[in-house]
Amino acid sequence: MKAGGAGLAGVAFSALGIGTVLGSETTADPGGDGKVVEELTYVCPVCGEKAADFGSLQKHFKERHSQTEVPASMVLHINGADVEVFVEDHWTLRETLQRAVGLTGNAKEMCDRGGCGSCTVLINGKPALACTTLAVECKGREIETSEGIAADPKYRPLVEAYVKYDASQCGYCTPGQFTMAKYILTKYSDPTEEQIRTELSGNICRCGTYSRHVQAIQEAAKAIKGGKS
């Protein structure tokens, strides 16, 4: 289905990153006070302008960037939605998420060469580094980002555990770690510390939050298994 279709998983959205309003520290609700849009927006890969649909984006591109060659378009399946985006053959999935889709959670570029894990997404359920994956390789594959996982009610306990244990400090690597956390929970029903640390060993955190991920993932595993979600 196209973006904007019914049933699209919500995408956490906040203008300039400060949209969520949390007054309660114990009952904070990302989908309550926070803004959750139910449509993926089309974003110009050159200037970042948002458009209502792909046709508008094409029109904008021709009008505003006439000197630049119009890139090809393709359909990506992101967080349960089909999204038609401009993409050039050499664009990585990370660049495409950032420039063409506007989902920046897993568009983080800590290392730029597959060495940090900050851009980890799930492709067909498996972890993949968006910075070393070409977008054109993703045709027909299911792409999951941190925004989609956070909006999935099933993984609400994982979000709650992450915020409870301050699993993020500066937060730059967190979406990549959080995405890996979902993978760990699908791979292990009751993950051990060793399993979690091994799976997360490709995700670098300069703030040293590793032990907090272990705590959060293990608590979420119990909650999800116990049907809290």
Added chain:
Amino acid sequence: MGENSKWVLEGTNDDRQDFKVVGTWNHPGRQSWDMVSGAAKYPTDLYKEGTLTAMALRCPYGHAKIKSLDITEAEKLPGVKLLLTYEDEELASMPVNVPSYYELGRSPLLGDEAEFEGDECGAVVVAESEEICRQALDLIKVTWEVLPFVLDCREAGKPGAPILRPEMNPDSNMTGNTFGAPIKWEIGNVEKGFKQADHIEIIEYGRPMWNQFRPMPPAYFSYWDNDPWGNPDGEKMCYVTNHAHFPANGPIISASMGMGVHEDKVRALTPYMAARYCDFVEKRGAQLAPVLSRRLGGVPVRCVSTRRQSFDANVPQSFFTVRIGFKNDGTLVAVQCKNVHQTGARGGYGDKTHGHLVLPANAQGFKSTSCPNIYSEMEYYVTNGACTTADPGKDAWEPVNLAFAKIADTLNMDISEVIMKNVKVTKPSLETCMETGKKAFQWDEKWHLPGEKTMEDGRLHGIACRSGWSMTWGMISYNINLRMNTDGKIYMPYSEALIGTYWPDAVQLVIAEEMGMKPEDVIVYYAANYPNWQKGDAADRGSTCTWAAKEAAVQLKKQILETGASLFGVTPEEVDLVDSMITLKADPTKQLSLVGIGQLAVGYCGKPKVPFQNDVIRTMNVDFCEVAVDQETGLVEILDYCTAHDFGKLIRPSSGLGQLEMALTMASGRALREEIIWDTNTGVLLNGNMYDYKVPTSLDQPAIDTVPVETRCGGGAYGATGVAHAHCDAGLVGLAIQNAIGKFIPMAPYTPDKILAALGKIS
């Protein structure tokens, strides 16, 4: 044992013993949901309509000057919107209004001389995309004059070394900026002290340049738009990203001071900037982005750096040679300390970016001992290689603990006893930390003389401990504004960028505690340009910020109770705030909601009377480390890391303990792996990527046992004090290795080659 700590609690800090909120868990941070989901927008994430990308020309040499620059072909490239060189009149006129103590290091915004490989120099291009920027930069024809470079501060100080900054000092590479600290100082009479000593030993400690490793490569995003408050002249407002250790003020100062606008015309865009650990270096993009945007009519401009290009804000080299004299009982009686320190290259721009400002390492740490005779001498030299910033750890304490280890080694003493014998003030903080830490670490069961324990697997076993000072940063004022709205909520604005300390969330708990509010009824929120700290910054100062928050909370509560009392028809002394309700003390069932009772507001600005330097410290900490050393491979494994830290008062345990985990994880990386390495023939950085520069992973993180101590002796609310600064040092691991192999290794990191050399296995 040493002296008792003497202090006078400031303000209303000593009047609360029972806590409902402070010290409790499960208070998710204000920004936590956005950081986890990915909704948080960092400077690298920001785009607006019409966003252009800017990239600067980078120098490929260790030190070079531009002889000629031809931008003709680059300017013709489709998609290029602007290309400026160092000869541009506006760029050449900057900077102005540099704070006085940075004057010796001022540098042009975009000059013709690059001070290290990768330094931004000569030209900057603005284009429709990064690809076009790169293509344009490739089309610029540059002729470089390659200049001599120096990468090691010890070499920079030698006679005949190339003078790198003749405009600053024509005679040597020594800088003049010591942050106010004297170059030489003496307490007592050192020569007399050595005559009283039973033993005299020399110790050496050195560390390489470490990379701060900002998780996010510097990216500055700026545009000019209408001033939302309007003005008769149609002046625009400049919007900039927060990407500075001096959070709200950093980009604002950087953007404003070069452009002749005042701070009210500059607005920070986002509280997110990723981690900066006492990292003062602001890259040139902080000022280039708003300048370039203005030149293009205000369109958004995004100045970017790659990961490779951002390995240039580093912790400086430092080398200590210390002669110590001590008695047979382990008492330190004389210290003669010489420190050669690196101040690095320029390479940044704006506030604190000239590579000169360093908190000077010297014998300052020895002032916290009872040693009566101390002489300190420091030399600090500009170098090439990278610009330098401050150190999140306090290496000046490492020579002190190394001295204690040397005394212990010489006299076959337990180092923990040497620490307690020589630190000047031990009660109550150090004594408590040492006692609780030793118990948690099982020190008495584990301790042995150097080189005397081999593990079952054949590895050598070693332990060590070191004392540190939990600093309360009281040198600046803190500004807290509290408002009770008609909805009955308490609001506190903040603007500082977030580096992971959760300080607004700690402040929220203090306000809730002090006022009698539920935490969820105290709302801290991001408000661009509102300065909580007067040109201050984050990290340990956040704990001191709680002191001002508490003072403000006391004032606002007083106003609320006066209002509530009048509504009840009683005196203010007869009512209290309980769980966000005005409550009649005589009959707690009679309560009044704050909703709709009015709007009240207070502001408090001030600072507790606590020292900045570490010669008078009331809150301390002790770290313990256990290692296993493989005699065949030289590999070191940290088996256990334990820290007993005096928080004064632990306000928000999750983040307070998290700071300890962060600092010790960083220390473990610095101790075992991290080191900036250049090609000494060319000055080119060799390990500027995450494969060759080893930041600890989840598998590398040692087991960390945190033991919180609360003495209420700090300068923050309820006696809280700083955390992370005290623990980022690599030296403790070196002391544990010495306990394992019986040899001191004078230079970090403690890599296998150094271990094997110390063991006599290799030359």
